[in-house]
Amino acid sequence: MLLIACPWCGERDELEFHYGGQAHVAYPADPEGLSDGEWGEYLFVRDNTKGPFAERWSHAAGCRRWFNVVRHTVTHEILAVQSNRPVAAGQPKPVIA
Amino acid sequence: MSHQLPEHPDWLWRTPDPKRSYDVVIVGAGGHGLATAYYLARNHGITNVAVLERGWLAGGNMARNTTIIRSNYLCEESAALYEHALKLWEVLPQELEYDFLFSQRGVLNLAHTLQDVREGTRRVNANRLGGVDAEWLDTDQVREFCPIVNTSPDVRYPVLGATLQPRAGIAKHDHVAWALARKADEYGVDLIQGCEVTGFLRDGDRVVGVRTSRGPISAGRVALAAAGHSSVLADLAGLRLPVQSHPLQALVSELLEPVHPTVVMSNHVHVYVSQAHKGELVMGAGVDSYNGYGQRGSFHQIEHQMAAALELFPIFARAHVLRTWGGIVDVTPDASPIIGPTPIENLYLNCGWGTGGFKATPSSGWVYAHTIATGEPHPLNAPFALERFTTGALIDEHGAAAVAH
Ligand SMILES: Cc1cc2nc3c(=O)[nH]c(=O)nc-3n(C[C@H](O)[C@H](O)[C@H](O)COP(=O)(O)OP(=O)(O)OC[C@H]3O[C@@H](n4cnc5c(N)ncnc54)[C@H](O)[C@@H]3O)c2cc1C
Ligand SMILES: [Zn+2]
Numbered sequence: 488m489l490l491i492a493c494p495w496c497g498e499r500d501e502l503e504f505h506y507g508g509q510a511h512v513a514y515p516a517d518p519e520g521l522s523d524g525e526w527g528e529y530l531f532v533r534d535n536t537k538g539p540f541a542e543r544w545s546h547a548a549g550c551r552r553w554f555n556v557v558r559h560t561v562t563h564e565i566l567a568v569q570s571n572r573p574v575a576a577g578q579p580k581p582v583i584a
Numbered sequence: 585m586s587h588q589l590p591e592h593p594d595w596l597w598r599t600p601d602p603k604r605s606y607d608v609v610i611v612g613a614g615g616h617g618l619a620t621a622y623y624l625a626r627n628h629g630i631t632n633v634a635v636l637e638r639g640w641l642a643g644g645n646m647a648r649n650t651t652i653i654r655s656n657y658l659c660e661e662s663a664a665l666y667e668h669a670l671k672l673w674e675v676l677p678q679e680l681e682y683d684f685l686f687s688q689r690g691v692l693n694l695a696h697t698l699q700d701v702r703e704g705t706r707r708v709n710a711n712r713l714g715g716v717d718a719e720w721l722d723t724d725q726v727r728e729f730c731p732i733v734n735t736s737p738d739v740r741y742p743v744l745g746a747t748l749q750p751r752a753g754i755a756k757h758d759h760v761a762w763a764l765a766r767k768a769d770e771y772g773v774d775l776i777q778g779c780e781v782t783g784f785l786r787d788g789d790r791v792v793g794v795r796t797s798r799g800p801i802s803a804g805r806v807a808l809a810a811a812g813h814s815s816v817l818a819d820l821a822g823l824r825l826p827v828q829s830h831p832l833q834a835l836v837s838e839l840l841e842p843v844h845p846t847v848v849m850s851n852h853v854h855v856y857v858s859q860a861h862k863g864e865l866v867m868g869a870g871v872d873s874y875n876g877y878g879q880r881g882s883f884h885q886i887e888h889q890m891a892a893a894l895e896l897f898p899i900f901a902r903a904h905v906l907r908t909w910g911g912i913v914d915v916t917p918d919a920s921p922i923i924g925p926t927p928i929e930n931l932y933l934n935c936g937w938g939t940g941g942f943k944a945t946p947s948s949g950w951v952y953a954h955t956i957a958t959g960e961p962h963p964l965n966a967p968f969a970l971e972r973f974t975t976g977a978l979i980d981e982h983g984a985a986a987v988a989h
Contacts, residue, residue, distance in 0.1 A: 531826040535815040
């Protein structure tokens with residue numbers, strides 16, 4: 488069971504949270520211009536990193552806010568918690584150290 | 585049920601050093617990789633084949649699954665693929681000359697809500713139209729078929745009925761792998777353990793071999809069968825896959841007298857239970873919600889499935905848990921596998937079986953071998969191409985997958 492530090496509520500057990508998958512996946516800036524392949528990629532393909540992975544969690548049974556966590560997907564160690572909003576298309580993503 | 589287990593193999597296959605080059609290199613010696621090698625040799629006469637395994641033979645999900653075999657999927661494409669497997673399971677022990685205790689004791693999928701009843705009866709009808717054996721049982725018939733299920737109306741989620749596939753069942757997974765390995769080896773296939781694929785040899789757009797922890801090996805064709813690590817491997821080839829890897833766990837009880845005559849699955853309260861040949865109760869439930877590669881699952885999943893198991897089977901109240909373990913399963917957006925060529929020439933893909941690929945082992949090998957040998961998909965795996973995530977022709981099997989993900 489993970490112990491996750493909600494940026495607003497502090498450390499709570501995993502059961503209070505809902506998992507949201509990869510972080511920093513921006514909605515396409517120019518949806519009309521996308522090919523079928525690009526749409527498929529946006530809808531269905533996400534990173535599946537073995538190692539430090541930036542992902543979204545929502546404190547569903549608490550403050551109900553979303554935030555980002557960098558978690559190691561082998562050790563489950565939580566390396567960082569970021570309360571920032573998703574990065575807009577074209578903006579640099581936060582660096583995963 | 586008190587069968588004698590087959591002898592532990594001692595040794596059923598050679599342990600050769602890798603050659604410099606093969607016609608086909610298969611990555612991953614799980615059930616699917618081994619079945620593919622076997623059918624490449626048996627059905628297509630291709631025997632200059634190596635199966636490369638970074639750990640030990642069949643030590644991945646093949647060694648970790650709960651061995652349920654059934655073909656009662658909803659969509660025509662899936663029912664056809666899993667039914668092909670079930671027909672092969674029925675002949676394989678004889679063909680491989682190795683008894684892996686395939687036991688067709690039936691699988692019940694319980695219904696606890698009106699929606700479950702509707703889903704179940706619809707699936708029974710779809711199965712029968714597709715030539716797959718399926719029956720709908722009412723509550724009394726469930727009690728008759730599996731007397732240890734609590735069919736009292738006074739529980740939170742009473743049993744309102746169940747689908748039954750009589751030809752479904754379980755098999756001894758290790759022995760399945762060893763049986764396939766022995767026959768593949770007899771055909772001349774090299775099974776190479778302790779050999780991790782770390783990259784690909786390229787000639788422009790084509791893959792011409794693999795880099796491994798035991799040196800480079802060239803290959804006419806390279807076929808991935810790496811289950812939970814498929815996207816890690818595909819990344820090395822510059823290919824992004826629509827799969828996510830999740831921990832999935834199972835547990836067994838101490839040995840008990842034969843009490844549990846069939847396999848019982850419940851999607852709604854979420855547990856599934858069967859009794860292994862030796863007597864352990866084998867239980868599982870859903871995946872952990874988050875991505876992960878550590879081969880263990882969360883404790884709350886165990887709590888959740890135990891609570892469900894105790895309500896369904898009050899008789900298990902005093903059974904002790906002996907062992908829990910986890911595997912890493914690769915889940916696709918439509919809960920169906922991906923089998924076929926890739927955009928990279930000579931590189932083939934078999935992945936995304938998620939929580940339910942053991943039952944498909946023989947047909948997965950059959951159609952994958954066909955695809956590798958001919959360069960074209962077999963009619964049974966044509967719908968399961970990677971392109972469906974571009975065309976939108978998804979095969980949505982979340983409902984019939986029977987494990988939440
Ligand atoms: C707890 C649990 C319960 C399950 N229960 C069922 C069930 O009841 N019924 C059912 O049908 N299915 C079930 N499954 C799913 C089933 O186990 C899998 O879908 C199936 O085993 C996947 O195919 P495989 O056997 O080839 O995979 P695996 O046995 O995992 O084979 C993949 C192999 O690839 C190797 N590999 C990975 N990367 C590399 C590399 N770079 N180089 C070399 N080798 C590599 C791995 O070491 C591994 O041995 C369950 C899974 C789990 C974890
Ligand atoms: Zn909070």
